[in-house]
Amino acid sequence: MTVPACEAAALRIENESLRLELARVTAAGRDAHLRQLSFLATIAHELRNPLMPLRLAALMLDGARNDDVAYAKHQATIKGQVAQITRLIGDLLEGSSIGAGKFRLERKLLDVGTVLDRVAETCQLSMDTRHQHFSVKRDPGALMVLGDAARLTQVFGNLLENSSRYTPEGGEISLSAATVGDCVVIAVKDNGIGITAQALPHVFDIFVRDARATMVNEIGLGVGLSVVRELVKAHEGGVVAHCAGEDAGSEFIVRLPIALANTRLSAVVQ
Numbered sequence: 636m637t638v639p640a641c642e643a644a645a646l647r648i649e650n651e652s653l654r655l656e657l658a659r660v661t662a663a664g665r666d667a668h669l670r671q672l673s674f675l676a677t678i679a680h681e682l683r684n685p686l687m688p689l690r691l692a693a694l695m696l697d698g699a700r701n702d703d704v705a706y707a708k709h710q711a712t713i714k715g716q717v718a719q720i721t722r723l724i725g726d727l728l729e730g731s732s733i734g735a736g737k738f739r740l741e742r743k744l745l746d747v748g749t750v751l752d753r754v755a756e757t758c759q760l761s762m763d764t765r766h767q768h769f770s771v772k773r774d775p776g777a778l779m780v781l782g783d784a785a786r787l788t789q790v791f792g793n794l795l796e797n798s799s800r801y802t803p804e805g806g807e808i809s810l811s812a813a814t815v816g817d818c819v820v821i822a823v824k825d826n827g828i829g830i831t832a833q834a835l836p837h838v839f840d841i842f843v844r845d846a847r848a849t850m851v852n853e854i855g856l857g858v859g860l861s862v863v864r865e866l867v868k869a870h871e872g873g874v875v876a877h878c879a880g881e882d883a884g885s886e887f888i889v890r891l892p893i894a895l896a897n898t899r900l901s902a903v904v905q
């Protein structure tokens with residue numbers, strides 16, 4: 636090979652490697668942009684979640700002026716939801732990134748039954764407005780897990796919100812919790828529109844919405860279940876979805892490891 640031919644070949648190689656590097660950097664930039672979008676969508680979703688019960692409780696507070704019990708209940712809902720928003724904004728400011736799969740968990744030994752009671756109470760309000768029948772059944776006694784109460788509230792709030800959203804007025808929704816082996820098993824079941832076989836394996840992926848769901852409810856980002864999956868995973872648990880077919884209802888089952896009495900109390904940062 637002559638010297639200029641050698642130089643030309645070297646230039647070609649250099650060009651090719653520059654081209655590959657440019658493609659790599661462009662792809663990395665695109666990925667980072669998508670991650671940012673997904674993070675923003677997640678945060679928007681999570682900030683929006685408490686707004687509905689907050690708005691309903693604020694509306695009902697007016698009519699409950701002469702009913703101390705109802706007044707206190709609505710006040711507690713408002714306080715609870717504001718606390719949830721405060722916590723989320725705190726996470727945002729701390730730069731913790733749900734989209735990147737990073738959570739700041741504050742896990743401690745807790746009775747998940749009490750978390751469920753609180754979530755059920757909050758969701759009852761919006762289910763009542765849709766005339767849905769909501770039942771809660773759980774094992775008597777404590778269901779101890781090493782959990783972050785605010786994050787578990789998000790998990791079951793998202794699942795129950797979906798059940799209500801994708802179940803027609805007058806439908807039935809149930810929440811049950813029991814100890815099975817070394818797990819606490821929590822099931823959220825409805826008799827709503829169900830999930831198509833094509834969508835079922837993907838519903839926990841971010842931005843996935845079943846085509847039928849978009850017809851029933853235009854609002855929705857397809858983010859809630861991805862948050863559920865990440866949070867449950869961060870609790871060393873698992874979540875699965877079942878559906879027997881269209882209009883056959885849906886069931887979401889969450890498994891969380893039972894915390895033994897001698898489990899070390901700890902603040903876990905992930």
Ligand SMILES: Nc1ncnc2c1ncn2[C@@H]1O[C@H](COP(=O)(O)OP(=O)(O)OP(=O)(O)O)[C@@H](O)[C@H]1O
Nearest residue numbers: 797798801838844845848855856857858859860885
């Ligand atoms: N209980 C349910 N019944 C029927 N379909 C459901 C149910 N829960 C989830 N889905 C399906 O899974 C999809 C993803 O749910 P996900 O909660 O992630 O998003 P979304 O409800 O569409 O929007 P958002 O981000 O506001 O929660 C829904 O769009 C719907 O197709």
Ligand SMILES: [Mg+2]
Nearest residue numbers: 793797859860
């Ligand atoms: Mg949802």
